[in-house]
Amino acid sequence: MSFHVRRKDREITDPRELKCILKSTKYVTVAMCMGNEPYLVSLSHGYDETQNCLYFHCAGEGKKLVYLKSNNKVWGQAVLDYGVTDNCDYAYSSVHFSGTICMIDDLSEKKNAIEVMVKQLTPNPEVKLSGIKPEKLASTAIGRININYMTGKKHQTPKNSSNCLQKIARKVN
């Protein structure tokens, strides 16, 4: 069965805008399924636009890894939440994505992943990155979500939204 965003007036179709939301948010919420049992977790992430993937880090064991080993297909969401407007509407921009998760072992990819994450999540990335030792990185569990489908929806994105959304809005209008 195939679904689409029913409210065409709220649909985000520009891929730059979808990517910008994944780049501007601090975490995604990811749903998974094992057998007939659903589960979800929120994960702080970094979006790698060149590979259209999300990186996250986590403990090396736990329920989500058991689920992902059984079924690596996921459905996720990233939200820019602008809260209640003066008109009592709720303002947001959000992306849904589907994809597959794999854990990464290669140290050079782990280095790229941590750079992508730290640059997106912290205000002083260079300071943080300089303190990360290769042996610590080698023992850190890092996963990649390979995105294969995205949709977007927004409602009343305010003028002071993230920089990349403002740039896109200026070029379009």
Ligand SMILES: Cc1cc2nc3c(=O)[nH]c(=O)nc-3n(C[C@H](O)[C@H](O)[C@H](O)COP(=O)(O)OP(=O)(O)OC[C@H]3O[C@@H](n4cnc5c(N)ncnc54)[C@H](O)[C@@H]3O)c2cc1C
């Ligand atoms: C904003 C945000 C960012 C986060 N970023 C990360 C991240 O980058 N990496 C990461 O690994 N985790 C992150 N977390 C925590 C994450 O959402 C999960 O709690 C965590 O990954 C535990 O996963 P697990 O399946 O191994 O849990 P387990 O320890 O195996 O837990 C199993 C059981 O504990 C309960 N449980 C687990 N997590 C939660 C929870 N958050 N709240 C209530 N009950 C819970 C559930 O009942 C579950 O059945 C973040 C959470 C938030 C809110």
